[in-house]
Amino acid sequence: MDTERHPPFRHSVAILSRGDASARRDATAQNSRFVRVFEALAAAGIEAQPAIYDEAFADAVRDQLLAVEGVLVWVDPIHQSKTRAALDPLLREVAARGPWVSAHPDIILKMGVKEVLYRTRHLGWGCDTHRYDSAATFRAEFPRRLRADGPRVLKQNRGNGGQGVWKVESLPGARTMVRVLHAQRGSRFEDMPLEAFLDRCEPYFGWGGCIIDQAFQPRLPEGMIRCYMSGSKVAGFGHQLIKALVPPPPEGPDSPEAQPGPRIMHGPDASPFQALRRRMEDEWTPQMMAMLEIEERSMPVIWDADFLYGPRDAGGADTYVLCEINASSCFAIPDQAPAAIARTVAERLR
Known part of the structure; x- marks a missing residue:
């Protein structure tokens, strides 16, 4: 790293993602899909290294994670038929031995699974x-x-x-x-x-x-709003015209008309989403944390809540229905999110 561009490193973390042996051998911050996160962490005085995981070399990954102060995890629940059945115990062991892990597997089991839709159904984002x-x-x-x-x-x-x-x-x-x-x-x-x-x-x-x-939410064709969160604060938004569960066009599910639209990213201050931001920061996230018994320090450094449009209220305003929370592997992210991640990591390691 260029010491003229970055302050002296005060902390160390690993960014964990899944890959094979060659990906582990060749991984660098510069060739990683998380390069902007690496850059934001370095600017905050945090030295970050890539950690590529697979069950075949889990012991080497464990040793690498035990040598840093924190671990940021981006691993899907299911990837090419592989689950996190072996990874989650490894991360629990690492966390028990000192390093801070985000998102910790126990936190994912509270908020990053579909059951959260049932447990929080009485909040303002719930439905039948x-x-x-x-x-x-x-x-x-x-x-x-x-x-x-x-x-x-x-x-x-x-x-x-x-x-x-x-x-x-x-x-x-x-x-x-x-x-x-x-x-x-x-x-x-x-x-x-x-x-x-x-x-x-x-x-x-x-x-x-x-x-x-x-x-089923009839307004599904109007799109999905992805609210990106770092800890308990909004880090940005994404809006996408999704095609999942929308009847495929006559041309068939592989036609261009059946493909989802691009996800348009927005910063946390984007005006169309300020009502949702206030609900997330002031009401729904604190209520979820209290209901699920999650402390601020344990909240993932990056996660997202996916919303569909619900029925309009009596005044014609939009309502929102939560359809999923992603806490295992939230990526891609808005341009503003890496800096938010770095701020949250610095606060957790301070």
């Missing part, structure tokens, strides 16, 4: 939400709710990229048939027996532990 803790409960309750309440969205507890997220609706005049659409890109509608769909969902009760059931 249910939890199924077992396959037997799911089979007993979901069909009745689907018939009574209309289209539903089912979500496996741990996942990313639309994996295990389904829109489900009954077929008119066919009590035992459903139409389902997976949220993964390129998915098509499937008409199938309800019993067969229940079978398909049963594996979600394994590693994830439960299924969350929310009412």
Whole structure:
């Protein structure tokens, strides 16, 4: 690092992400997708090093993490069929031996899984939400709710990229048939027996532990607002016209018309999102922290809350429905977020 550009390093951290042996061997701050985060940390007097993880060389990663003061983790719950089943115990061990870890696996299990939608359903961001803790409960309750309440969205507890997220609706005049659409890109509608769909969902009760059931939000085609947070403060916003769970066009799910629009990034002061910012900083985040018993120091240095537009209120103003919190691997991020991350890391290591 150029000592004329950066102050003397006062702290050290590792930025952990998944990769193979060659990626670990060749990793540098300059060739990392987190290069802007590395630069912001250096400007704050924090020396950061890349730490590439895979189960095949977990012991070497453990030794590397134990040699720094803090660990910033960007690893998806599911990546190319690999889960965090081995990584999470390693991170707990590292944290128990001294280094500070963000996001700590125990914090992810509180706020970064779909169950948070059920646990916080009574906050202002909630909607009609249910939890199924077992396959037997799911089979007993979901069909009745689907018939009574209309289209539903089912979500496996741990996942990313639309994996295990389904829109489900009954077929008119066919009590035992459903139409389902997976949220993964390129998915098509499937008409199938309800019993067969229940079978398909049963594996979600394994590693994830439960299924969350929310009412489908009709304003989904208007887009999703991603509210980026560093600790308990807003670090920026992203707005995207998503295509997941939106009926594919006649040209098919692989056509250009079926692809999601670009995510337009905004800073924390962007005027269209100030009402949401006030709710997040002044109400919903503090309420969630109190409900889930999360201290400020334990809040992730970067996380996001994904919102859909809910029904407009009596005055015609937008309301917002939380559809997901990402705390395991929140990236890409707005241009303003690396500096916010660096400030939060400096506060935690001080």
